[in-house]
Amino acid sequence: MNRVRKHITFYGWVQGVGFRYRARHAAEMFGCTGWCRNELDGSVTMEIQGEEDNIDRVILAIERGTHVRIENMDSRMIPLVEGEHGFRTE
Numbered sequence: 001m002n003r004v005r006k007h008i009t010f011y012g013w014v015q016g017v018g019f020r021y022r023a024r025h026a027a028e029m030f031g032c033t034g035w036c037r038n039e040l041d042g043s044v045t046m047e048i049q050g051e052e053d054n055i056d057r058v059i060l061a062i063e064r065g066t067h068v069r070i071e072n073m074d075s076r077m078i079p080l081v082e083g084e085h086g087f088r089t090e
Contacts, residue, residue, distance in 0.1 A: 005034070005049040007078045008059075012071030014044045019068055020089040026061035027087035030054040037090035048087070049080060 010019070015038050023036045023046060032050030039045055048055050063070055 005080050008046045008075045010044045013069035017067040022062045022065045024087050026058040030057045033084040035088045
C-alpha cells in the first residue's frame, strides 16, 4: 500500500452544497483519513491521506454531487500523519 497525503484547496461552488458531508462519506467509503473545512474566502481546504487512486475516487465522488461545481483545485503533497483515524469536518 502506497499512501500519500495531499493538501487541497477547492474553488468554485463548494460551500453550502453538501461538499464536506460528501467528502467525509466518500473518504470513509474509500479508506482515506484527514479533514476538510470551509474558508472565509468561499473555498474549501482539505487534507486527505490514503492511496492516491482512492483520493482521486473521493474527489470524483464529491464532484458527482448535485450543486457542487469545482472550478479549480490547488493540490500539493505533504508529509503523512501517522496514527490518524477517520475523516472529520471542521
